[in-house]
Amino acid sequence: MFDKIIKACVGILPEKLQKLYYKYEEQLMYAFFGALTTLISIITKLLAFYAIPGERPWESTFAVAFSWVCAVTFAFFTNKKYVFKNETQSKNEFWKVFVSFYGARGITFFAEEAIFLVFYDWLGFSKVIVTFASQVIIFIANYILSKLFVFKKERKETIKK
Template sequence: MDTRKPDIFDRLMHLPVLNIFEPFYKKHKEMLLYLFFGGLTFVISVITYAFFNVSLGMNELVANIFSWILAVLFAFFTNRIWVFDGKTNGAKEFFVQMMNFFGGRVATLVVEEVILFVFITKLGFGSMVVKIAAQIIVIVLNYVISKLWVFRK
């Protein structure tokens, strides 16, 4: 039985109309919240990439690193608090968890940078189309890394 204090999403499921979805939500909460916050992280990544690359004219690989920093900071805290309930005991455990999270995200950053380099820099595909496609691949990889390594229970 789940003894955790209900979070904001649990409380939303008690609202009229939404409460009909509560059994489905409870069964698939982690995945649903990952899709929600992963979607927000996706939006942050794509918008900040567009700002750096398209608006400021920054190189696609450099723009991607700046957008990655902002998206990963957002993702760490939302994944830790709501998606995987990654409570830690003390600063040392928190630091290890954060380093594992960022380490996993660095791995997928390398994957994304290779995709951008090959398809934008070398093959000349459209920057935003490639960025969006790369983000979809990265979201799936990030979930697997977070679930199996960073926030495993």
């Protein structure tokens, strides 16, 4: 359904913009769903921060972990279907991609934890500023890891005889 909506919207664009869209479709779709994932992450993180009354030493760890689970679950399915168009043929293939995706996101999870530990907990920066700044860093790192390791296209070598 979403595919049809996108194709209809792209179809009404001038031809030059259509060509640009199709040339950069993967990056544009990643940016679109990445923005939605970032929004989910920010909202759930801030909800977690403000749902916990008072200042707690574990507050940032809980907020980042909660938002991570929500955002990564959304990102996995949208990246798999709409961004990288990964069509797994078996349960084993699905689980391999699933574990790879969550593993890659686990790396950026710990990077985000470190960012919060340093800039919020130790240096006292605003949790809102650290939230937004960390999202930019994590957004870029997630694309690189997904593109190069999780949803990499298998290169089919042709044998010349």
